């Protein structure tokens with residue numbers, strides 16, 4: 159085994175949209191595995207827009223502290239234990255973990271870690287995407303929070319992203335009419351052709367978002383699955399139907415700012431429409447992952463739910479892959495294969 163661990167550190171705090179040179183490669187000696195610790199080889203790195211928030215100096219909350227400059231960037235990995243001096247982790251165990259962007263990680267067990275079962279039926283990358291935090295977010299946001307009914311209109315922002323690409327399919331499986339929001343005519347067409355969305359709104363169209371939502375949702379928006387916040391959320395609130403539900407999954411437009419978030423100025427609409435808006439954090443439902451995974455697997459098995467993945471290779475690609483989330487170059491779940499010749 160190599161005696162060098164290659165990592166990606168936060169070289170500079172991103173100014174609005176992340177740039178590849180906000181990140182730098184650092185090579186350090188392989189860590190020693192002390193009593194109580196274990197070492198993982200990180201096979202896949204999940205790129206998640208939400209981690210942009212913790213790159214801001216003033217961030218930090220009950221999930222993660224603000225990332226420190228020149229320290230490894232935090233993310234989610236799909237990892238295999240390769241050495242262990244901790245009785246709870248055996249060599250060969252597969253973990254989904256909140257580790258850094260690095261080829262090898264030292265764990266102690268008090269990190270956010272989900273141990274995967276040994277009888278995995280699907281490619282390992284699925285357990286970061288459709289069967290991981292991403293798929294769970296789409297599943298819990300819809301089944302626990304927004305609860306669309308058959309025939310209702312569900313609008314999903316970042317509709318071709320990791321969560322959105324699954325949320326759209328699940329909302330359709332629940333019998334809803336699905337309308338995605340994306341950044342170009344080409345991506346909108348892919349949403350309809352490849353993900354089965356009934357319609358798609360180009361958020362950059364000159365018609366303006368409010369008018370485009372009104373045109374695509376003449377009976378109003380019954381459910382909004384929100385990943386972006388800001389002006390999009392405000393435009394949706396102006397178009398809600400009576401009794402509508404908004405599931406707040408994330409707020410991409412706010413992650414790119416270290417200042418106060420610009421929020422919707424029309425919340426009184428929720429009062430008159432008796433609408434509700436609820437945030438959720440998937441990882442607080444960790445005890446229900448088996449239930450969610452069982453349903454997601456059943457849909458995959460029956461061919462009703464498809465995984466869309468966008469791969470880049472090698473630790474050096476991590477920064478580029480992360481930037482792609484904000485330029486909209488990605489489609490589906492963005493994953494870096496850290497060891498393309500070792501995929502579990």
Ligand SMILES: NC(=O)c1ccc[n+]([C@@H]2O[C@H](COP(=O)([O-])OP(=O)(O)OC[C@H]3O[C@@H](n4cnc5c(N)ncnc54)[C@H](OP(=O)(O)O)[C@@H]3O)[C@@H](O)[C@H]2O)c1
Nearest residue numbers: 207208295316319320321340341385408409439440483486
């Ligand atoms: N609550 C939870 O537990 C939980 C768990 C996981 C993720 N999340 C949240 O879910 C959201 C989606 O994450 P993801 O991993 O699915 O996303 P993703 O794959 O990272 O995709 C991001 C997509 O967002 C769109 N986008 C980028 N910048 C935007 C902007 N300024 N305004 C509007 N849209 C923009 C782009 O799509 P287009 O080019 O198509 O517009 C891009 O492809 C994030 O907010 C994340 O924090 C929440």
